[in-house]
Amino acid sequence: MSLVQMIDQSASTAAAFADRPDEQRSVNRSVEMSMRRVLVVDDEESIRRAIGKFLKTRGFEVVTAQSGDEALLQLGQQGFVLMLCDVRMPGLSGVDVVPRALQLDSELAIMMLTAVNDAPTATESLSQGAMDYLMKPVELADLEVAIERALHKRALLIEQRRVERMIREEVAQRTEELEREKDTLRNLTVSVAETLINAMEVKDVYLRGHSQRVAELAASIADELGMTPDTVEQVRLAGRLHDVGKIGTREAVLNKPGTLTPDEFDHVKEHVRIGMDILAPLKHLGEALTFVQDHHEHWDGKGYPRGLDRDRISIGGRILAAADAFDALTSKRAYREPMQPEETIQFLEGHVGRLLDPDVYAALRRVVSRRKTLTFIDP
Numbered sequence: 001m002s003l004v005q006m007i008d009q010s011a012s013t014a015a016a017f018a019d020r021p022d023e024q025r026s027v028n029r030s031v032e033m034s035m036r037r038v039l040v041v042d043d044e045e046s047i048r049r050a051i052g053k054f055l056k057t058r059g060f061e062v063v064t065a066q067s068g069d070e071a072l073l074q075l076g077q078q079g080f081v082l083m084l085c086d087v088r089m090p091g092l093s094g095v096d097v098v099p100r101a102l103q104l105d106s107e108l109a110i111m112m113l114t115a116v117n118d119a120p121t122a123t124e125s126l127s128q129g130a131m132d133y134l135m136k137p138v139e140l141a142d143l144e145v146a147i148e149r150a151l152h153k154r155a156l157l158i159e160q161r162r163v164e165r166m167i168r169e170e171v172a173q174r175t176e177e178l179e180r181e182k183d184t185l186r187n188l189t190v191s192v193a194e195t196l197i198n199a200m201e202v203k204d205v206y207l208r209g210h211s212q213r214v215a216e217l218a219a220s221i222a223d224e225l226g227m228t229p230d231t232v233e234q235v236r237l238a239g240r241l242h243d244v245g246k247i248g249t250r251e252a253v254l255n256k257p258g259t260l261t262p263d264e265f266d267h268v269k270e271h272v273r274i275g276m277d278i279l280a281p282l283k284h285l286g287e288a289l290t291f292v293q294d295h296h297e298h299w300d301g302k303g304y305p306r307g308l309d310r311d312r313i314s315i316g317g318r319i320l321a322a323a324d325a326f327d328a329l330t331s332k333r334a335y336r337e338p339m340q341p342e343e344t345i346q347f348l349e350g351h352v353g354r355l356l357d358p359d360v361y362a363a364l365r366r367v368v369s370r371r372k373t374l375t376f377i378d379p
């Protein structure tokens, strides 16, 4: 039986079904399917006609195209659920049509019709996004099964994409909410901590503005070292909080002009531990907490509180140590005048490898020379 004969027979069977009331389910199915439009692309008219006719008996609305260009034109004009596309055609080949068709409609199911000796080309079209291929001459029973399979696959893909989109949107929305909450909490905590710092700095005119200046300078050094914007902000935050523990330092020691006795120095050292006690519950401050803890560590391991050395000290801690030393030297003290920035940089060079990380010092030097005069908030 030829393809056309088979189609004719199928068509009459389907028409007979539709006339019988006991085949209502089958008719309903046809109605449902008629909402689906199929594009049949083949340069051979007999094939277009035969397949078109068969698909109509199965309740599909059929549009035909005799070339790849015409198919793309049709796809641009109206929606289709499925495209049956010949591989070998004059002009655009079926393989060329596949990606362009999917660009026009990413949900389109595509099935290739291919000659027996053209399997490699058919496989290529699969890698371009076609769902399946059928060998010509096409058995109508196979065609119907393959179309159902392709449409089922298409429906699953659409559903999967819809669910993925929903999940993506949901995740994005929740992340945004969480980020906002985290930001609010973080800002609140930082303002509380800053209030503490302001209260403390008010007690000591020489400390006034110190935390903010250290924060700005440390952030500039971090940026100069090529750290990520996130880390730069963590360093800035740590700078603002680094001396919060001085709230526990006795005023007499805090304001004492001149050198401290060993006992007084031990007492001052406590400000790191006290600061950590104050900040430790604020886990969301992240690595800024470690930076605060390390701000008095020395490159040679002779600092406190843990006596860490070299890169065992967090990078934020090493940066804060440099910024802290620079700010202390360039600030006025009861017992001495402030040092000039250039002079301070020269002075600190003698501390590279002992107090300071050589790379951090080099970055500090570049930042200071570039900014020439550093703007102090409260000179």
Ligand SMILES: [Fe+2]
Binding pocket: 242, 243, 271, 295, 296
């Ligand atoms: Fe400190």
Ligand SMILES: [Fe+2]
Binding pocket: 210, 214, 242, 243, 324
């Ligand atoms: Fe400090």
